[in-house]
Amino acid sequence: MGYPPFSSLRPSACPALSRIVAARDGGLCRIKLPGGKLLAMQAHAIADAADVHGSGIVELTNRANLQLRGVKAGGEATLSQRLSDAGLGPRVAATESHDPVQAARQAAVADDARNLLLSPVAGLDADALYDTVPLADEILGLLQSEPRLAELSPKFSVLLDGGERLASLDHPHDVWFAAMPPAIRGGTEPRFAVGFAGQPSSTRSDALAAVRADDIVALIRALLVAFLDLAAPDENRMRDLLRSHDCHTVLARAAEKGSIDLQNDPEVGTWRRAAAEPIRRFGAYPQRDGGLWHVGGQPPLGRIDSATLRGLARLALEHGDGSLRFTPWQSVLVPNVAARAVPQVELGLCSLGFVLDPQDPLARVIACAGSTGCVKALADTKADALALAKQLPAGVEAHLSGCTRSCAAAHCAPYTLLAVAPGRYDLYRRDHASDGETSSPARDGALRFGERIDTYLTIEEAAKRLGEAAGAPIS
Numbered sequence: 001m002g003y004p005p006f007s008s009l010r011p012s013a014c015p016a017l018s019r020i021v022a023a024r025d026g027g028l029c030r031i032k033l034p035g036g037k038l039l040a041m042q043a044h045a046i047a048d049a050a051d052v053h054g055s056g057i058v059e060l061t062n063r064a065n066l067q068l069r070g071v072k073a074g075g076e077a078t079l080s081q082r083l084s085d086a087g088l089g090p091r092v093a094a095t096e097s098h099d100p101v102q103a104a105r106q107a108a109v110a111d112d113a114r115n116l117l118l119s120p121v122a123g124l125d126a127d128a129l130y131d132t133v134p135l136a137d138e139i140l141g142l143l144q145s146e147p148r149l150a151e152l153s154p155k156f157s158v159l160l161d162g163g164e165r166l167a168s169l170d171h172p173h174d175v176w177f178a179a180m181p182p183a184i185r186g187g188t189e190p191r192f193a194v195g196f197a198g199q200p201s202s203t204r205s206d207a208l209a210a211v212r213a214d215d216i217v218a219l220i221r222a223l224l225v226a227f228l229d230l231a232a233p234d235e236n237r238m239r240d241l242l243r244s245h246d247c248h249t250v251l252a253r254a255a256e257k258g259s260i261d262l263q264n265d266p267e268v269g270t271w272r273r274a275a276a277e278p279i280r281r282f283g284a285y286p287q288r289d290g291g292l293w294h295v296g297g298q299p300p301l302g303r304i305d306s307a308t309l310r311g312l313a314r315l316a317l318e319h320g321d322g323s324l325r326f327t328p329w330q331s332v333l334v335p336n337v338a339a340r341a342v343p344q345v346e347l348g349l350c351s352l353g354f355v356l357d358p359q360d361p362l363a364r365v366i367a368c369a370g371s372t373g374c375v376k377a378l379a380d381t382k383a384d385a386l387a388l389a390k391q392l393p394a395g396v397e398a399h400l401s402g403c404t405r406s407c408a409a410a411h412c413a414p415y416t417l418l419a420v421a422p423g424r425y426d427l428y429r430r431d432h433a434s435d436g437e438t439s440s441p442a443r444d445g446a447l448r449f450g451e452r453i454d455t456y457l458t459i460e461e462a463a464k465r466l467g468e469a470a471g472a473p474i475s
């Protein structure tokens, strides 16, 4: 499958494999990883492509994908083809069309639609309620093959949560499914809670109903069609549709079309997702069987270079099964490591510059591309974040954002520094309305970051103010 330049046929601000979006530092190419998984040979292919066609910088995204920065003009189609040849493109059914533009459009639609988030330890976690990997493969197959999904926003996303302890529960999804524990339902047949425009919660029940695991693929198909049938032209996301339609009505319509039984017993109304433990992305944890472990680390500010990506591939080949799992926290796991090799993988990650200690200041600060990479940024958030990390009070987590779009964080961080001028930031504290929630565009502009508690701070002033606000000493 070839990838001619495609921006004009399927325009969007979202980068994709065949839609290289212009940024201040060159083009931006996003590579979607199914379940965050990447094979070592694919990591090498990306590293080589980053060197030849880009700046060599590879970003880890908060949807467990990768993106190449600094893509040079003129090489876009070659880059996309090269990545596709490495098996990093969408799965597209054979088409009878011999029209290359039509074929490219089909591939781009499939690439845009494959937005399915899993736990980075799906299929590995000893405490998971359900191994979501086979089901995820079916869902991805559906998302990449439904012609109707050409009408869907490239941002429309689905979460499939198997109940793993390492899971991201602060990203909003248009549709989410979360495994329910058998003990609650008093049966043996696996079933999942389903909800819209949010995520499963450990503090309240937002489940609209439960469905059998075997019905999920058919329900997603019916839901997406129902969404497209009901949504007005300016309603691109489920949250938009729910302003004009009742969520239960939308779900019931899809279930009826798909001939799916919705379960609405009292257990659904009281169900809470078990609390997740994002801290397990750092360091080594045992997997569910075989005496194997996964070992994780976080690169400073979510960026690595091509040499580091090759180093990760080497670690995976020498000590794991040759695969890597990227996470929604802009970090990586080396899975399937024998117990005896765990110290070597930890050492290897450290020598590549990854942070393995969650208390390390660089594990507690995130930043968007900032003014070196983005024309919208009012400050160099990356450089300022590194400066802040040197003074960050113990226990404080901070997010630096160049504008209100909040590209680095789908969730609302405890503290956000929003750029207002070069080197100057307003400080926001997550408030009750956004506590533990996403930085949802449902809350407009800077409101998504919580309560503004100070203005026009330098980084030094911000570090001091963060210490006061959190009552914490400098780490």
Ligand code: SF4
Binding pocket: 368, 369, 370, 374, 375, 376, 377, 378, 401, 402, 403, 404, 405, 406, 407, 408
């Ligand atoms: S948050 Fe704003 S400034 Fe930062 S990368 Fe996104 S659009 Fe650019």
